Amino acid sequence: MEKADLTIEHGIVYTMDQNQAVIDDGAIVITGNRIVDIGKTEEIKQKFSANKCIDASDKVILPGFVNAHNHQYSNIGKHNPTFEGGLYEFCNRLYQSLEDMGEEEYYYASMNGAINLVKSGCTTNIDSVEMNADQCAPGFLQAYDELGMRGIYSRTISDVNWVAVGLPGAEVTYLEDADEAAQSTVELINTWTGHDRLSVWPGLSYPPSSSDKLVENVSEICKKTSTGLAIHMSETSFDEDYWKQEKGASHFQYYDRNFDILENHVLAAHCCWVDEEDMRIMKQTGVHVAHCAWSNMHGAGTAPIFRFLEEGINVCLGTDDIWDVIVNMNFTLLAHNMEGDGWSILDAYKVLEMATINGARALGLEKEIGSLEVGKKADIVLFDMNQTNVVPYRNSIHRLIVEFGTSNNIHTVIIDGKVVLENREVLTVDESRVIRDYKASVARLIGY
Numbered sequence: 001m002e003k004a005d006l007t008i009e010h011g012i013v014y015t016m017d018q019n020q021a022v023i024d025d026g027a028i029v030i031t032g033n034r035i036v037d038i039g040k041t042e043e044i045k046q047k048f049s050a051n052k053c054i055d056a057s058d059k060v061i062l063p064g065f066v067n068a069h070n071h072q073y074s075n076i077g078k079h080n081p082t083f084e085g086g087l088y089e090f091c092n093r094l095y096q097s098l099e100d101m102g103e104e105e106y107y108y109a110s111m112n113g114a115i116n117l118v119k120s121g122c123t124t125n126i127d128s129v130e131m132n133a134d135q136c137a138p139g140f141l142q143a144y145d146e147l148g149m150r151g152i153y154s155r156t157i158s159d160v161n162w163v164a165v166g167l168p169g170a171e172v173t174y175l176e177d178a179d180e181a182a183q184s185t186v187e188l189i190n191t192w193t194g195h196d197r198l199s200v201w202p203g204l205s206y207p208p209s210s211s212d213k214l215v216e217n218v219s220e221i222c223k224k225t226s227t228g229l230a231i232h233m234s235e236t237s238f239d240e241d242y243w244k245q246e247k248g249a250s251h252f253q254y255y256d257r258n259f260d261i262l263e264n265h266v267l268a269a270h271c272c273w274v275d276e277e278d279m280r281i282m283k284q285t286g287v288h289v290a291h292c293a294w295s296n297m298h299g300a301g302t303a304p305i306f307r308f309l310e311e312g313i314n315v316c317l318g319t320d321d322i323w324d325v326i327v328n329m330n331f332t333l334l335a336h337n338m339e340g341d342g343w344s345i346l347d348a349y350k351v352l353e354m355a356t357i358n359g360a361r362a363l364g365l366e367k368e369i370g371s372l373e374v375g376k377k378a379d380i381v382l383f384d385m386n387q388t389n390v391v392p393y394r395n396s397i398h399r400l401i402v403e404f405g406t407s408n409n410i411h412t413v414i415i416d417g418k419v420v421l422e423n424r425e426v427l428t429v430d431e432s433r434v435i436r437d438y439k440a441s442v443a444r445l446i447g448y
């Protein structure tokens with residue numbers, strides 16, 4: 001008998017691999033932080049004896065979900081009562097209330113948000129931090145380290161005042177010097193290079209807030225440090241009007257004509273207002289789209305997901321300003337039916353791919369996570385099918401998960417081989433303490 005650290009047995013294994021393999025009464029074997037075997041439970045039991053065994057009867061075993069666009073600071077912004085005035089007035093109110101946010105506040109916001117994400121089955125999250133990014137970085141990285149989550153901190157830079165570009169309702173922004181911010185970003189990337197679960201990317205904020213010089217600097221950072229780039233593209237109609245009026249081209253076309261930034265590994269959030277030429281550029285340069293259905297439905301626009309899929313553009317999912325990936329999957333599945341006059345909703349399996357392997361690809365991590373395969377890192381979710389919202393189950397289990405599932409079905413979450421959530425209880429940190437301390441931290445920052 002071979003020794004192993006952990007086996008998960010008697011589950012329905014949704015590998016999300018290239019063959020779309022599903023194994024009934026399947027098992028997974030983990031040693032250290034890696035998957036060392038997958039197969040039928042009876043065969044696995046004859047080969048391995050493990051220190052711990054989890055019974056996954058009535059559960060689907062899935063790769064951990066990847067959240068490809070998020071802002072942990074918006075967690076504090078949940079107090080912002082309304083979207084009145086549109087996106088930029090909303091951001092304006094939010095940013096004003098967060099002016100004094102630093103390491104401590106960001107630690108608690110990150111921890112609170114990350115716990116909520118884990119409880120919805122998310123094992124990897126990228127966080128775009130657009131204000132006080134150097135001060136907040138240690139808080140984010142410490143929280144993710146303690147919780148045991150996989151994460152990327154996108155240290156995001158702005159150097160052009162929103163007022164100057166005429167954003168409706170925008171009065172404040174967090175401006176940095178393009179050269180100093182670039183230097184500081186490289187230092188942060190280097191500090192975290194080599195960490196098992198955590199890394200740092202550069203980021204560009206709301207695009208009109210980036211000077212040409214900053215775009216060049218950030219492109220250089222990506223090349224020098226081999227990191228990806230997180231960016232917002234074509235989120236609102238105002239965005240595209242701005243680029244066309246001020247620069248004479250759409251955002252994608254302006255960048256394509258004048259810079260080499262799209263040649264990097266670019267993860268573009270939203271992409272609601274792109275045209276056919278933009279899509280040609282996206283396909284040619286290999287841009288990955290973080291589709292944010294929940295967020296876009298507040299009024300930003302509708303991303304042409306069917307066209308992206310037809311073109312072979314990689315589409316993954318981002319929650320933007322919520323911390324529940326299953327809610328976002330529900331919205332993704334159904335939102336696009338409103339585009340047409342028929343019953344052509346997205347295929348649920350496709351949505352599951354967006355939340356797993358496509359997300360891993362968008363973060364440059366597809367060799368390590370995103371599917372359940374021997375040799376990959378053990379980021380694994382157990383989805384409980386023995387609950388009222390999904391019984392009876394037999395066929396089309398992916399549809400039950402994506403259309404009828406909620407985070408209450410997430411039973412167990414393993415990240416990097418370590419059990420972080422078991423029977424919906426967080427094992428690595430004290431959740432009630434986090435809620436208490438987070439509330440106190442927010443009260444100190446915004447007054448309640």
Ligand SMILES: [Zn+2]
Binds near residue numbers: 320
């Ligand atoms: Zn965003």
